[in-house]
Amino acid sequence: MEPTSLPGLVLRIDAKVCHVEVAGRRHVLPLAGKLFEQRSLERRPLAVGDLVDVRVGEREGEGAIDAVQPRQSQLTRRSASEGEERAQVLAANLTLVVVVAAVAEPPFQPELVDGILAAAARERIPTAVVLTKIDRDRRGLAADLAGIYSAIGSRVLCTSTAPGHETPGPLAELAALLHGNRSVLCGLSGVGKSSLLNTVVPGLAQRIGSLNHIRQGRHTTAVTELIPLPGGGHVLDTPGVRNFHLFHTGSQELQFLFPEIAARLPQCGYRNCLHRDEPDCAVRAALTSGAIAATRHASYLGMLATAQQGERMGAQERGASGERRGRRGPRR
Ligand SMILES: Nc1nc2c(ncn2[C@@H]2O[C@H](COP(=O)(O)OP(=O)(O)O)[C@@H](O)[C@H]2O)c(=O)[nH]1
Ligand SMILES: [Mg+2]
Ligand SMILES: [Zn+2]
Secondary structure, three states: OOOEEEEEEEEEEOOOOEEEEEOOEEEEEEOOHHHHOOOOOOOOOOOOOEEEEEEEEOOOOOEEEEEEOOOOEEEEEEEEOOOOOEEEEEEEEEEEEEEEEOOOOOOOHHHHHHHHHHHHHHHOOOOOEEEEEEEHHOOOHHHHHHHHHHHHEEEEEOOOOOOOOOOHHHHHHHHHHHHHOOOEEOOOOOOOOOHHHHHHHOOOOOOOOOOOOOOOOEEOOOOEEEEEOOOOOOEEEOOOOOOOOOOOOOOOOOHHHHHHHHHHHHHHOOOOOOOOOOOOHHHHHHHHHHOOHHHHHHHHHHHHHHHHHHHHHHHHHHHHHHHHOOOOOOOO
């Protein structure tokens, strides 16, 4: 009898196999078959979070992935390897992106946080910001950052999971946020993502890393895997991202990914204002009055410069493609 096709959720992708949840059960299936032969467009046609049609066999390892459903969203960053830019899809079909940043070590990086928020905004994925290690906040950084991110409409949770300093309210709220969602915890390595999950997901035996010491020979989350939550939903614990550059985002598109800029641009004097040094700019006026945070505007300018550099290189490459076809010059 022909096995029937069933809907599955991709939990984890390894070199040769992937883990797929089908009707509440995990199956390990080979990354082989028709779907994986047409590899020309994308290096890997599958991402964690993809909804797939599978046939599962009687025994472990049997079965196949027949098709991938169109994605609702894909959280994507730009990755460069061997001078070639590619889109790296962190996860597909997420319903919540939780940006995690510490107010102690490792130091807060506005452009990383703002990059993740912009990438999520681009895909219209709701976001929340979790500020961790507030037990070690000596300078009131958590309050400042909470002010900045609340002002742009983010839900901000200030947490500590340090023994004796736990913040029960915000941790309970995080648990409630994760419940029923397909979410990702995204931020630098060492900010406390795994610690948060261990605290809010009962019975989760995550490996906890440490900046200072190694427990049981390991100190980081090794794989990117969607973890089923008791009571519904999934959460992705990532090993940590060091940067988050947007993939092919135009310089005119960027302003719409910063809500506080998007809200003000109708008031700018120039129709094509990029809110950098143009006169009569409503965004810069808000910056001067303190209504827009300097760090947010700086992140925007940094991302704008990157976008414009990409556009210039794209134009150059198109112009020179006749003589240089097939050759990839070094990128500045
Ligand atoms: N003081 C303090 N340390 C924390 C907190 N959360 C995590 N840590 C420590 O920070 C280190 C990295 O934590 P981990 O959860 O592995 O971070 P991840 O890489 O983001 O998953 C570990 O040594 C944790 O014990 C916190 O709220 N307060
Ligand atoms: Mg971790
Ligand atoms: Zn402007």
